[in-house]
Amino acid sequence: MSKDPLHTKLCDQLGVEYPIVAFTHCKDVAVAVINSGGFAVLGEAMHTPEDIEADIKWIRDRVDGKPFGIDLVLPASAPAESSLDEIKAKIPQPHWDFKKSVMKKYDCPMPKQSVDLHQWGGLSQALGRAQLEVLLEERVPVIASGLGSPAFLLDAAHARGSKVWGLVGRTRQARRQIEAGVDAVIAQGFDAAGHTGDMGTLSIVAEVASIAGDTPILAAGGITTGRHLAAALCLGASGVWTGTLWLACRESDVDMIVKERLIESSAADTVWSDSISGFTMRVLACPWTEEWKKPEAPRPLASPYQMILSSDYIQGSNDHRRKDLMTEAAGQGVGFVTEMKPARQIVFDMVEEALTAFDDIVGLPD
Numbered sequence: 001m002s003k004d005p006l007h008t009k010l011c012d013q014l015g016v017e018y019p020i021v022a023f024t025h026c027k028d029v030a031v032a033v034i035n036s037g038g039f040a041v042l043g044e045a046m047h048t049p050e051d052i053e054a055d056i057k058w059i060r061d062r063v064d065g066k067p068f069g070i071d072l073v074l075p076a077s078a079p080a081e082s083s084l085d086e087i088k089a090k091i092p093q094p095h096w097d098f099k100k101s102v103m104k105k106y107d108c109p110m111p112k113q114s115v116d117l118h119q120w121g122g123l124s125q126a127l128g129r130a131q132l133e134v135l136l137e138e139r140v141p142v143i144a145s146g147l148g149s150p151a152f153l154l155d156a157a158h159a160r161g162s163k164v165w166g167l168v169g170r171t172r173q174a175r176r177q178i179e180a181g182v183d184a185v186i187a188q189g190f191d192a193a194g195h196t197g198d199m200g201t202l203s204i205v206a207e208v209a210s211i212a213g214d215t216p217i218l219a220a221g222g223i224t225t226g227r228h229l230a231a232a233l234c235l236g237a238s239g240v241w242t243g244t245l246w247l248a249c250r251e252s253d254v255d256m257i258v259k260e261r262l263i264e265s266s267a268a269d270t271v272w273s274d275s276i277s278g279f280t281m282r283v284l285a286c287p288w289t290e291e292w293k294k295p296e297a298p299r300p301l302a303s304p305y306q307m308i309l310s311s312d313y314i315q316g317s318n319d320h321r322r323k324d325l326m327t328e329a330a331g332q333g334v335g336f337v338t339e340m341k342p343a344r345q346i347v348f349d350m351v352e353e354a355l356t357a358f359d360d361i362v363g364l365p366d
């Protein structure tokens with residue numbers, strides 16, 4: 001092969017060896033991936049500005065000048081300032097009754113502490129802005145927006161030398177962001193863990209890549225092997241953005257019970273549901289998601305109301321480590337997550353497998 005197929009324009013943009021991006025909430029995972037030649041973006045939407053500042057320092061102290069990213073959610077629908085009580089007052093009584101009946105049916109314990117959802121940038125414009133200010137102040141190399149267009153922050157970010165990436169589930173969103181001048185677009189398909197639209201990964205990556213011009217595209221959704229990486233590059237992506245792949249790795253701080261469930265699960269154990277946050281989201285199926293599918297269930301509410309309804313179940317089952325109730329965002333590639341490997345091993349296995357896939361297709365030179 002005349003050129004290294006894994007050396008893409010994303011590698012050039014970032015100065016990294018491999019076009020593999022880990023999305024993670026765990027700082028140890030982020031650092032391990034960065035120090036293995038990949039790139040990592042830390043999800044900080046649930047963190048206070050002070051925590052974000054501390055986390056940035058923590059990463060910088062361990063990556064020897066290598067770049068990293070921070071992801072926030074900047075949804076257009078984040079309510080202007082309103083108290084949790086005001087938001088709660090808008091939830092209809094039948095929804096509260098249904099939530100209570102599910103909690104009772106499964107004997108789901110209440111959280112150990114009351115859940116403070118104002119810690120989520122998606123629930124408060126003021127928090128979202130304060131989080132963003134830290135990223136700008138700290139000149140974080142990549143600012144990613146997992147929800148909501150980041151176009152409004154391009155000038156401020158670029159003036160500080162930060163790159164801006166936007167995650168999309170539709171080609172028209174990608175077109176708008178590319179025209180606005182984002183530095184990379186993450187084209188995320190239905191297979192993905194977490195909030196996701198209804199376009200399949202194969203379709204959205206190919207479609208977005210076809211309109212992207214020089215803007216690097218990252219493929220996301222269901223990518224857990226080197227063969228997926230090779231396929232994504234063949235579709236026109238310059239790299240992959242992966243989440244599920246890292247949840248059960250050795251460094252990950254995900255609860256061991258959830259790691260076990262992930263390792264036991266395959267694509268069919270995931271479900272696409274709006275019963276948790278009010279946005280459609282892929283997670284491991286659990287009693288909460290299954291109950292909200294039933295005909296007698298009320299229609300899940302929009303965000304942030306549904307998130308408030310589900311928070312006691314989610315936090316209660318986590319706090320009390322109820323394997324029968326717990327869930328986690330997981331993509332359809334979860335079936336390939338079969339052991340607790342160190343993050344470095346995952347990076348190297350993925351690279352080797354992708355190179356083998358290319359060699360299998362084009363053959364080795366004589």
Ligand SMILES: Cc1cc2nc3c(=O)[nH]c(=O)nc-3n(C[C@H](O)[C@H](O)[C@H](O)COP(=O)(O)O)c2cc1C
Nearest residue numbers: 023043146192193194221222223242243244329331
């Ligand atoms: C546990 C978990 C939590 C996630 N939380 C966020 C989030 O806060 N912000 C975000 O932009 N994406 C979030 N995602 C989605 C990832 O950014 C990514 O798009 C997705 O995991 C890709 O699909 P895959 O898991 O099949 O690789 C999350 C994913 C997982 C697995």
